[in-house]
Amino acid sequence: MRSRISEFDLVMPESLDSAVAMLASGEGWRPIAGGTDLMVLLNAGKLPYKKLLTLRKLDELRQISVTNNAVHIGGAATYSHIQRHPVLEAEFPLLCQAARSTGGIANQNQGTLGGNIANASPAADSAPPLLVYHAQIHLVSNSGTRKVPYTEFHLGYKQLAMRADELIQEIELPRPVTTWRSYGRKVGTRRAQAISKVSFAAAARVEGGNVLDIRLALGSVAPVPLRCTATERFLLQTPVTQAAIAHACQTLESEIRPIDDIRSTAVYRSAVAKNILAEFLGTLG
Template sequence: MSLVDLPRYEFARPATLDETCAMLAEREAKREKTVLLAGGTDFMVQVSQGKLASDPLPLVVDIGRLDELRGVRLDGSRLRIGAAVTYLELQRDPIVREYAPLVAQMTHDIGGPTIQARGTLGGNLATASPAGDGIAAIAAYDPIIEVQSVRGRRRIPMAELQTGYKATTRAGDELIVAIELPLPAHGAAWCWRKVGTRLAQAISKVALGAVAEVSGGKVGRIGLAIASVGPTTSLLPRTRALVTATPLANLTAATVDAVVAEDVSPIDDVRSTREYRVHTAKAVVRGFLRELGAPV
């Protein structure tokens, strides 16, 4: 879109989280639309292509620099990641690399370096695309998503965040402040597996984030999440239940495949087919279980 055609969006850069919440509350009360802007990697494409609903024009609020949304903190067995921390910052953060290696590994497969420098987990969660790689990676940890508004702070379990395609339970006056990962035991098994036309830039056909604690041939805690196999990030509840209820040695490829097939509901689209995605979802889950010692 040429500059001449660019709609005259209003733009605000509040200095604090409180100021941002007050602004959102006021807009919401008047039923006026607001767009929260962090890294802009999705939003700016929509603006440039004229795909953003512009009648009425939303207020664009820059939250990328808010201190309250920045930084990574380890708090006992919980890792707290600010919603506006970039993928590049996660990639280079020694705490993330040590305690949440799956998250650090995932960042390498998001776009290319210039996208990693701008994109954020908060943005990925708010956009709530089922193809969001960042969501699949953190969802393996069963995180809590912290949202804030003038009404206070609310903690949303990952399983209760997404309600449908690009839809979440976050209210219009709430913004995502942080992601809290309840960490598995240090040294727990993990895997990140993205399948796309290429690793850089490509949007996933299937992407698996997985963590597991294994002891005495049995899986205690397991977290599995797959992107691009349904309207929301798939958390594979039936597969998790099977794996924790069955000694690894007793798992078979057939039983695993059957529950994975029940857990995913992909579609045919421009990037892949339903058939390929179901096949690949089974394959990546079995690949992880093989690493844990299952004969699948």
């Protein structure tokens, strides 16, 4: 049954300080950014929060800034903003590719990176690139700020290392990773506007046919977005031969934990994950 909009309170704080003060008040305020996840729940009558605090007026959360060492993406920066940013496009193409393939244009104009992370879905398209790029999540609350590596941010299915009184203030991507070869794929029911059955992001440094460094991350194959460290370890310092590719695929199969759900099956997800890994490794030789 659809929700009655009159049951909800909406506030629009003018400053970050007043936003985090309200979140700390214990009155049950819940942040809303683009609303592309929350409004679907609201429309379906399944939104458990009645007090929404919009980040709409917090301009500092919508900015993207660049320093020598990092790109800082505000928690409420939209996909449209991200995919048009020249430094992100040049240095973090996997994130821009994910931004371009998240929903449709309306979604990309409203949906935010912070919302995608905080929604905590293992199918979130931004997650594999953020793992590959060693993102750091900056959290802010009434009691100050703290930084959590994205690799430690997902604690379990829909569980994050973030308290209800905290906001994702920014996502920091260390620079530069330009000498790496990168590869991203999203597999869904359709080529566009589909939630991922499997998503894949990878980057590697290869010299003389040997893998010097490699980062592999997948979405929708475990309760959390997964960095595949066992497969990475096997590939390090290894010449990329057909035998090595076959062994890497077996290792990947043993470290992912796909399930059957409404979008796909564990068997299909496993087969696709291995095929994409083989496709990527085939480009490195």
